[in-house]
Amino acid sequence: MPGKRVNLNLIKTHFSYTASELAKRLGIHKNTVRNWMRAGLPCLGGRPALFHGGTVRAFLSVRSAERRQPCPPGFFYCFRCRERRKPALGLVDYVDRENGAGNLTAICESCGAIMNRRAGRDRLGAIMPGLDVQIRQAAPTLVESLDPSLNCGSKEQRSA
Numbered sequence: 461m462p463g464k465r466v467n468l469n470l471i472k473t474h475f476s477y478t479a480s481e482l483a484k485r486l487g488i489h490k491n492t493v494r495n496w497m498r499a500g501l502p503c504l505g506g507r508p509a510l511f512h513g514g515t516v517r518a519f520l521s522v523r524s525a526e527r528r529q530p531c532p533p534g535f536f537y538c539f540r541c542r543e544r545r546k547p548a549l550g551l552v553d554y555v556d557r558e559n560g561a562g563n564l565t566a567i568c569e570s571c572g573a574i575m576n577r578r579a580g581r582d583r584l585g586a587i588m589p590g591l592d593v594q595i596r597q598a599a600p601t602l603v604e605s606l607d608p609s610l611n612c613g614s615k616e617q618r619s620a
């Protein structure tokens with residue numbers, strides 16, 4: 461289910477807000493703000509924790525841009541760079557999950573962070589054209605540690 465669209469203009473760039481103030485202002489649940497924190501929204505500390513308006517706006521616009529435009533073929537979304545990045549050395553690992561769907565992982569060529577993307581096995585050639593995709597057996601402990609919410613292009617995959 462798609463998340464509610466948030467009106468970023470309701471957040472003032474030079475103000476700081478607590479989670480409840482943000483939630484009230486945006487008409488969302490306070491837990492949504494907690495989810496954003498878990499997804500990497502920086503907080504200024506304090507009790508209750510404060511969030512800088514400008515940072516919240518930047519964080520949410522990156523997220524909605526990702527939702528609108530899935531990564532193009534050959535790219536992953538690197539959450540550390542906050543950019544689409546190519547896999548280092550063109551190396552990509554693929555691990556089967558279920559029903560011909562799986563997880564692609566690669567190292568960001570720019571910062572070295574691990575990047576994830578979901579993919580159907582029969583679409584690997586289209587999603588990672590010309591790249592060296594290593595198909596691996598699922599290793600449950602390793603696969604579990606990859607957070608599926610960090611995948612980009614999930615909308616595109618779901619319709620496949």
Ligand SMILES: [Zn+2]
Pocket residue numbers: 538539540541542545568569570571572573
């Ligand atoms: Zn990176």
